[in-house]
Amino acid sequence: MTDPLLKVEGLSVRFGTEGGTVHAVSDVDLSVWSGEIVAIVGESGSGKTVTAMSILRLLPKTATVTCDTLSFRGEDLRAMSARQLRSVRGGPVGVIFQDPMTALNPVMTVGDQIAEAVVLHQSTRDKRAARARAVDLLRLVGVPDAEQRVRQYPHEFSGGMRQRAMIAMAIANDPDLIIADEPTTALDVTIQAQVLAPLKKAQAETGAATILITHDLGVVAEMADRVVVMYAGRIAETAGVRELFARPRHPYTMGLLASLPRMDTDVDQLEPIPGNPPNLADPPAGCPFHPRCPIARDRCRTDRPPLVPVAKDHYSACHFHEELAGVDAQTLYGQRPAGNEVTA
Ligand SMILES: Nc1ncnc2c1ncn2[C@@H]1O[C@H](COP(=O)(O)OP(=O)(O)OP(=O)(O)O)[C@@H](O)[C@H]1O
Ligand code: SF4
Ligand SMILES: [Mg+2]
Missing domain, CATH: 3.40.50.300 (P-loop containing nucleotide triphosphate hydrolases)
Incomplete structure (x- = not known):
């Protein structure tokens, strides 16, 4: 390259x-x-x-x-x-x-x-x-x-x-x-x-x-062509645009996608991710997204997740990215059952 x-x-x-x-x-x-x-x-x-x-x-x-x-x-x-x-x-x-x-x-x-x-x-x-x-x-x-x-x-x-x-x-x-x-x-x-x-x-x-x-x-x-998702001053996830929209592997990205209006529903404005971004003068320990993450566990409150490859040209900073493969963003946020994927 x-x-x-x-x-x-x-x-x-x-x-x-x-x-x-x-x-x-x-x-x-x-x-x-x-x-x-x-x-x-x-x-x-x-x-x-x-x-x-x-x-x-x-x-x-x-x-x-x-x-x-x-x-x-x-x-x-x-x-x-x-x-x-x-x-x-x-x-x-x-x-x-x-x-x-x-x-x-x-x-x-x-x-x-x-x-x-x-x-x-x-x-x-x-x-x-x-x-x-x-x-x-x-x-x-x-x-x-x-x-x-x-x-x-x-x-x-x-x-x-x-x-x-x-x-x-x-x-x-x-x-x-x-x-x-x-x-x-x-x-x-x-x-x-x-x-x-x-x-x-x-x-x-x-x-x-x-x-x-x-x-x-x-x-x-x-x-x-490519997307860098930032949260609290750090890269949460990065991938090509189609890959990111079709197969997100970070709960924050999935929250952003879950709050997008979809064609297959009458609801045209969904709830954004509950909670607020952290105060960067006193950022949380561990994963900065843990206070808002629907799947946060003990480890997330102490260990910062590194940005690691999860697929070709696709990186995620989530300890539990493997569990998110194939999971629908709306389902993760408990909004409604899996339906059509949001595609880029
Ligand atoms: N001159 C400054 N002094 C102190 N803090 C600052 C300064 N500029 C930015 N910040 C802080 O740095 C962080 C990142 O700010 P930044 O402007 O890059 O955000 P952003 O992602 O561009 O937001 P927005 O979508 O509102 O433009 C914020 O917490 C902001 O308050
Ligand atoms: S590391 Fe933990 S808190 Fe951070 S996004 Fe992944 S599951 Fe959520
Ligand atoms: Mg700005």
Whole structure:
């Protein structure tokens, strides 16, 4: 197999806060190969954004980051100066932030911001060519009347249009990797589809690998090749998208799947997993999921389960993953008898 485009091994991130040390991310490995879409999924606070932002060292100074490997195209990102990192961001790595309003400059037109990104990262100083490229990019991501919209400011764009502008900026310099942090979360369902379609198109056009952060399994099923499920700052399970949906081997993943609406029932909104994610300033001993797990036993309260292979390219961090083979997610959560499998 070829080397991964991005290789992260043993990533841990701690934040010093008044309430104690927050164990935001622990022992995360994440490799991404050229052209693939890897989804990171998990509830709020599970460490998705912190994982992604630590790749380009975009975390606040209160973060302590440790890792064994952090390389992009074979280069060690930890050895790069702030200036070198800036040339990676917006160049070979395009970032779509969770909140576009904080990422876009409110006093600069959308077109000028995209053009500036083009000029900054390419040898061209030709501002006219850069502006023309901004119009092309806005058109590519489905902004109507791009020639006019290019002269507008971010506040004149709707939420969905701002996300499209962020996608345009992220792909402006033909990136090898796109990091998209919850590009659709703040948007209503119809607008979500209108943002995902251009993201898909942008990904296909550039051939860029993509890290797609979301808490929406519907988005995962539609977009991703591979899935990383995070819980309490750790990887609970990871597999190819079809394998994960058809044969989940971690109770947390199964809980997420059990709360998905299904076609074979009138119930369209099921209960999510009972309980709340743990406080990461005081994470539970053993398996972090044990306070909410329907099959937790004594061992789970003391021994942390390692992430181990359970099938080809499929890993689970559950002591009892073998028992879960063939078990229906709804049955595990006592919702209803086994029926049709949810398939990707
Ligand atoms: N600057 C910070 N200082 C202290 N704790 C932080 C900071 N940033 C994040 N955290 C904590 O780190 C943990 C992981 O946060 P992160 O933002 O990665 O979650 P997330 O999975 O992206 O959640 P969401 O779905 O809400 O975006 C959380 O417990 C969060 O409170
Ligand atoms: S290790 Fe135990 S608590 Fe954790 S997911 Fe598996 S069964 Fe549940
Ligand atoms: Mg986040």
